[in-house]
Amino acid sequence: MAGTTIGRLSLWRNVRVQRFVIQAAFAGALAAFGYYLIDQARDLELGFDFLEGRAGFDISHQFGTSYNRNDSRLDLYIAGIVNTIRLAGVGIVLATLLGLAAGVARLSGNWLVSRVATVYVETVRNTPLLVQILFWYIAVFLQLPRISESINFPPDRISFLPFFDVPFISFDLAFLSVRGLALPWATTNDGFSLWLIFLAVAAAASIAVRFWRGRRQERTGQPSYPNWWLLGTFAAIALVGFAIAGGPLDPERPVVGERSYDGGIRLTAEFTALLVALVTYTGAFIAEIVRGSLQAVPKGQTEASAALGLSPFQRLGLVILPQALRIMIPPLTSQYLNLTKNSSLAVAIAFPELVGVSRTIINNTGQAIPMFAIVMATYLLMSLAISLVMNTFHWRLTREGG
Amino acid sequence: MRTRWLLIGIGLLAAILAIAAVACGDDDDDDDNGDTPANGEEPANGAQVGDTLGDVVARGELVCGVNDAVPGFGFLEADGTSSGFDVDFCRALAAAVLGDADAVEYVILTAAARFEALSSGQIDVLIRNTTWTLSRDADLKATFATTTFYDGQGMMVRVADGISSIDDMAGTTVCVLQGTTTELNLADRFASGGLDYTPLTFEENGPLEAAFTAEACDGWTSDKSQLAARRFAYAEADGGPESLVILDETFSKEPLGPVTRDGDTQWSDIVNWVVIGMITADEKGITSQNLADFVADPGNAETARLLGVSFEGGEIFDSNLGIDADFMQDVIGQVGNYDEVYTKNIEPLGIPRAGTLNASWLNGGLIYAPPTR
Numbered sequence: 001m002a003g004t005t006i007g008r009l010s011l012w013r014n015v016r017v018q019r020f021v022i023q024a025a026f027a028g029a030l031a032a033f034g035y036y037l038i039d040q041a042r043d044l045e046l047g048f049d050f051l052e053g054r055a056g057f058d059i060s061h062q063f064g065t066s067y068n069r070n071d072s073r074l075d076l077y078i079a080g081i082v083n084t085i086r087l088a089g090v091g092i093v094l095a096t097l098l099g100l101a102a103g104v105a106r107l108s109g110n111w112l113v114s115r116v117a118t119v120y121v122e123t124v125r126n127t128p129l130l131v132q133i134l135f136w137y138i139a140v141f142l143q144l145p146r147i148s149e150s151i152n153f154p155p156d157r158i159s160f161l162p163f164f165d166v167p168f169i170s171f172d173l174a175f176l177s178v179r180g181l182a183l184p185w186a187t188t189n190d191g192f193s194l195w196l197i198f199l200a201v202a203a204a205a206s207i208a209v210r211f212w213r214g215r216r217q218e219r220t221g222q223p224s225y226p227n228w229w230l231l232g233t234f235a236a237i238a239l240v241g242f243a244i245a246g247g248p249l250d251p252e253r254p255v256v257g258e259r260s261y262d263g264g265i266r267l268t269a270e271f272t273a274l275l276v277a278l279v280t281y282t283g284a285f286i287a288e289i290v291r292g293s294l295q296a297v298p299k300g301q302t303e304a305s306a307a308l309g310l311s312p313f314q315r316l317g318l319v320i321l322p323q324a325l326r327i328m329i330p331p332l333t334s335q336y337l338n339l340t341k342n343s344s345l346a347v348a349i350a351f352p353e354l355v356g357v358s359r360t361i362i363n364n365t366g367q368a369i370p371m372f373a374i375v376m377a378t379y380l381l382m383s384l385a386i387s388l389v390m391n392t393f394h395w396r397l398t399r400e401g402g
Numbered sequence: 403m404r405t406r407w408l409l410i411g412i413g414l415l416a417a418i419l420a421i422a423a424v425a426c427g428d429d430d431d432d433d434d435n436g437d438t439p440a441n442g443e444e445p446a447n448g449a450q451v452g453d454t455l456g457d458v459v460a461r462g463e464l465v466c467g468v469n470d471a472v473p474g475f476g477f478l479e480a481d482g483t484s485s486g487f488d489v490d491f492c493r494a495l496a497a498a499v500l501g502d503a504d505a506v507e508y509v510i511l512t513a514a515a516r517f518e519a520l521s522s523g524q525i526d527v528l529i530r531n532t533t534w535t536l537s538r539d540a541d542l543k544a545t546f547a548t549t550t551f552y553d554g555q556g557m558m559v560r561v562a563d564g565i566s567s568i569d570d571m572a573g574t575t576v577c578v579l580q581g582t583t584t585e586l587n588l589a590d591r592f593a594s595g596g597l598d599y600t601p602l603t604f605e606e607n608g609p610l611e612a613a614f615t616a617e618a619c620d621g622w623t624s625d626k627s628q629l630a631a632r633r634f635a636y637a638e639a640d641g642g643p644e645s646l647v648i649l650d651e652t653f654s655k656e657p658l659g660p661v662t663r664d665g666d667t668q669w670s671d672i673v674n675w676v677v678i679g680m681i682t683a684d685e686k687g688i689t690s691q692n693l694a695d696f697v698a699d700p701g702n703a704e705t706a707r708l709l710g711v712s713f714e715g716g717e718i719f720d721s722n723l724g725i726d727a728d729f730m731q732d733v734i735g736q737v738g739n740y741d742e743v744y745t746k747n748i749e750p751l752g753i754p755r756a757g758t759l760n761a762s763w764l765n766g767g768l769i770y771a772p773p774t775r
Contacts, residue, residue, distance in 0.1 A: 060600050142616035350609070364537070368518055
């Protein structure tokens with residue numbers, strides 16, 4: 001028997017058979033679980049017809065959508081999605097900036113700066129997000145004055161100390177109260193579509209100019225400032241177009257009405273509280289990612305760039321950060337995904353994002369399973385989109401070598 | 403080495419199969435009991451549909467879905483106990499079924515989560531100021547028992563704002579709870595008046611009250627009883643109850659009562675007849691104080707049937723509800739009749755019973771018990 005085992009293992013010990021059996025068993029168990037779930041749901045009357053029904057209630061925040069109570073539940077859900085995207089989009093940008101600043105600050109040689117950053121990161125990272133959202137809303141934004149006592153900017157008078165009190169600018173640009181922050185905005189008039197054409201031309205021309213300047217710099221080696229040229233070209237064409245279109249935007253200042261602000265654009269206390277909570281929370285995690293990535297760049301890089309005579313700011317911006325970015329991107333992506341998903345806590349403080357409106361729809365129709373399936377599919381799509389963008393970025397970064 | 407991996411693999415496989423077997427086992431159990439929503443809604447293969455009563459008795463405890471934020475109706479006290487009008491009906495049901503009014507586990511639910519909790523079987527009965535509507539009855543597969551409290555939606559505003567009717571409220575912001583009929587009625591009422599408004603829709607009463615107190619909204623809309631309760635408890639530091647006014651207009655009918663799952667008629671009947679029994683006891687003047695006298699001498703046949711005692715040597719009336727014939731003795735003895743529960747919980751809020759819809763029909767109200775026969 002001794003000779004036969006060379007080259008021929010028993011079936012029991014054949015690694016390929018083992019793998020096959022284990023994987024088949026796992027797939028079988030998964031299928032059984034899936035069947036169990038479907039079997040449980042089979043008797044329920046499932047369908048998506050309810051989405052076509054009249055929604056019947058109003059929501060407080062809309063951005064670019066014009067849903068009203070007589071529209072379908074699908075329109076309502078879309079308004080909820082737009083609210084989520086708006087919150088997550090702005091949140092991701094601000095959280096990245098905050099996280100970058102706090103992460104760099106934690107490594108600062110300045111004792112005070114690094115301690116402040118440490119306290120921020122450790123406090124915010126170690127308390128629950130829902131508590132923070134309620135804190136920002138109730139303890140901060142709801143403490144602002146009522147609308148009739150709005151804080152105005154610029155102030156009418158400047159006064160400090162008992163003896164200094166002089167009149168200042170008497171017209172108001174912005175107001176702040178518990179009803180939110182009212183800012184000047186602009187409405188469009190007839191010339192706007194003409195100006196849009198100019199903007200498109202400006203975009204095309206500026207990209208072409210940047211390309212030309214970039215090539216010139218590569219060819220001659222002389223600094224040709226392609227990005228400044230891009231900005232300059234765009235601004236020049238846009239301004240000329242603005243004049244030709246006869247001023248397509250009418251500036252509009254907010255006015256304090258009896259119970260709401262009229263005109264201008266309003267950032268509500270609910271949206272702002274939510275944004276601040278999400279940004280500070282996610283920013284703390286990003287700060288740790290930034291710190292870890294910066295520390296992962298070999299110390300020799302810092303020393304070498306110092307030896308070349310670069311300033312500390314140049315060292316960070318030109319040498320360290322580009323290398324750290326490659327390490328940073330994958331964990332950063334998961335923070336972006338977290339921020340997007342955490343925005344579903346918004347319902348606690350009356351911001352109607354997609355989970356909030358879905359729960360009301362479920363309450364009115366009883367269609368919990370199809371609605372939650374739609375919500376899950378929506379988040380999955382948003383997360384995949386974020387991952388796609390970030391992975392593409394990361395791929396380009398690693399391929400080009402930073 | 404390879405053997406070890408194989409053993410680990412087999413172990414994992416066994417674990418997975420065990421989990422799958424447990425899952426399938428659950429499935430079989432559910433077919434017998436039919437207490438999941440999937441099976442509870444459709445009587446399949448002539449199997450027994452739902453046995454909430456059996457589950458409650460086996461557990462020795464009633465699981466009741468309640469509110470925690472409306473004083474007088476369902477409120478979580480500082481010491482962790484629940485109290486209120488709705489809570490007393492949970493206690494009455496536990497007294498009827500288990501003989502012990504304290505054998506209740508309270509599950510605190512938000513307005514938005516309550517029907518999910520009911521249909522998933524997390525709770526046996528929902529008694530959480532829930533309005534009886536057609537779509538809830540049909541779409542949400544809920545069964546509503548006799549109305550315990552006739553309510554209506556109102557609007558509370560600050561006296562200082564000088565609002566005297568809903569029609570003065572154009573351009574205002576209104577605070578409302580998510581997942582309530584209130585949210586829909588609000589939209590309908592403002593639409594019919596052609597009024598522009600912004601709703602601030604909260605999931606919980608706490609942040610809503612904070613927003614209202616901070617004047618982030620001009621109006622607070624809810625059932626009038628709830629508004630009265632919140633107004634009653636409005637902090638003196640914020641101006642006290644006198645700084646708020648509930649507008650006269652009632653813009654919806656809100657009949658509130660206990661809710662059970664569709665498909666378990668026996669359990670729904672029990673819930674219904676415990677409520678009716680408490681109303682009957684009120685009509686007949688049977689209270690927790692004088693219960694013993696009526697048990698000793700019922701005085702008439704209906705009282706004897708209600709209390710499950712013999713009248714003039716006759717046979718004891720059996721309701722066939724599946725619980726003891728004298729269940730109302732436990733209910734009245736441990737919790738009280740309808741009027742006692744109302745007086746204890748709701749009168750302190752400043753809502754008297756006399757002269758309202760919730761007075762007995764004998765006094766011109768709507769509270770009326772079908773005959774116990």
